[in-house]
Amino acid sequence: MSKIYWFTGQPGAGKTVLAKALQDRLEWMRRDVFHIDGDDLRDLIQNKDYSKEGRIKNIELAQSIAKYLYNKECDVVVSLVSPYLEVREKFKQDMGDSITEIYVYTMDIRGREQFHVSDYDVPTSNFISIDTTGKTVEQSFKELIAQL
Numbered sequence: 001m002s003k004i005y006w007f008t009g010q011p012g013a014g015k016t017v018l019a020k021a022l023q024d025r026l027e028w029m030r031r032d033v034f035h036i037d038g039d040d041l042r043d044l045i046q047n048k049d050y051s052k053e054g055r056i057k058n059i060e061l062a063q064s065i066a067k068y069l070y071n072k073e074c075d076v077v078v079s080l081v082s083p084y085l086e087v088r089e090k091f092k093q094d095m096g097d098s099i100t101e102i103y104v105y106t107m108d109i110r111g112r113e114q115f116h117v118s119d120y121d122v123p124t125s126n127f128i129s130i131d132t133t134g135k136t137v138e139q140s141f142k143e144l145i146a147q148l
Contacts, residue, residue: 002070004095007079008088009104010120012112014132014140018104019079021141031075036062038080052119056087063091070098085121092126101127102144108133 005022007015016037026033038058042048047058059082066076082088092099103123123129128147132140 002073002075002098004066004070004076004078004099005102006066006082006088006091006099007077007102007104008082008123010112010117011081011115012110013104013106014130014137015079015081015102015104017137018102018130018132018140018144019077021137022144023077025145026075026077032073033075033077034069036065036076036078036080038062038082041065041080052084055081055083055117059084059087063087067095070095081117081120083117083120085124088123089125100148102130103127104130104132104140106132 005019007019009015016039019035019037023033023035041062042058045058045061047054049055049057059080062078062080062082066078069076088101092101101123128144130140130144130147135143
């Protein structure tokens with residue numbers, strides 16, 4: 001059965017690194033897996049609008065692509081800041097048990113703090129929380145797998 005894994009969190013928290021590690025694990029299990037990365041998506045559609053409206057447009061596009069791939073029986077791993085709770089919650093409601101939201105955060109300084117979204121909404125229900133502070137990728141990934 002296909003699944004959507006939606007990684008959310010501020011830039012530099014480790015979303016994409018963990019998403020790629022999960023993609024590798026799923027592919028090793030012989031699953032058809034696609035990774036949708038927020039930066040890659042913005043480059044592809046040339047959306048450099050970081051206003052709330054521009055961000056929502058990017059999130060909704062990622063959601064549409066994820067839903068399409070899921071309906072084609074592929075696993076989808078998404079790494080996107082996706083700062084707005086109401087947009088994520090609506091998608092989770094629409095997709096039901098087929099989606100797992102993974103909130104990745106850190107207290108470490110990683111050089112992407114200038115890109116942080118001031119109005120980011122932390123998940124409030126039905127999500128996995130991964131604190132990457134002071135941890136290696138391997139440690140954080142082990143924690144993720146244990147919670148999945």
